[in-house]
Amino acid sequence: MRCFVAVDLPAEIKREIPAIQQAFAMNGLKLVEPELVHITLKFLGEVPESRVAEIVNSLNRVSFSPFQARIKGVGAFPGRSIRVIWLGASGPFEDLARAVDSALEPFGFERDKKFSAHATLARVKDPALSRILSERISGISDTDLGEFTVDRFVLKKSTLTPRGPIYEDIAEFRASR
Template sequence: MIRTFIAVNLDPAIKERIGEACRDFDVKGVKTVEPELVHITLKFLGNVEEGRVDAIAGALKGGVTVKPFTATFRSIGGFPGPRNPRVIWIGAEGPFEELNRQVEDALAGIGFEREGRFNAHVTIGRVKFSTPEQKQQLPQLFEKYKDFYAGAQPVDRIHVMKSTLSPKGPKYEAIREILL
């Protein structure tokens, strides 16, 4: 079994700009994501048998018809809201909702359950526990970064990703590539 998800990977220059902004969010109780790991998750599959990877890639190749597009990455906020966020994110603009819908449809056809709502974003941090300082700092940081611009990049492929968890953090590896 391998832990898998479907993702849009980001260009190195965008990862670098995101990493610069992430430094400000390295506050007590927040675990920031290493810049080289940031991506857009289109669908998390969880643990799947390694032998199903080709079927997953095949379903995506046959079912995803979104044409290549340019994505823009801007603004930093928190889910579910700025006062008590659990996730810190950068917004992703482009036809990601349609891309997600097509990924969901393609994979539902081979037995994967559909997920709930989708909001295109790049996770840059997770709030592990809340502190009074953090409750004051995070809304101020969200305000500071509301006009943040990490850049734009072409999106002409998606990846089936393998996630390996370790005490040092996750390691991601693209195991299949699907061209748009």
């Protein structure tokens, strides 16, 4: 099964996403359904079902304290040729991602070389749109959706369908303090 580890955004933040997406919605890009927007800590890819219980056990050992995070800023990767439009996320997500990486290292998952906390809003299918998207994004780049407490993360299963992905929570991991 195709899996990833993520922090879900609270419902009040997800409710704001459609208005942000409208600022740059156009043909040539695929918007992420607002209820699916999340912060990926680690993409695992295809995982044999027989290993999922072991992965859950390892993730259960990740120790972290609840922390405040802020969803602020709209930007794009990689730069002049935009492929992804995102919401920025600040807070100690990198520490949590590193702890998840360490917990999963025995399973042979490669360590992420560079982690950037963000929530994907859209994937750009037509790089020729980069200039106009850059202009639209600059108009909303300082968007601030506020703070929330990160006190859990989730192992998710992703099923790809022609209508978009379907996510299913496999296990939830809560902060230790």
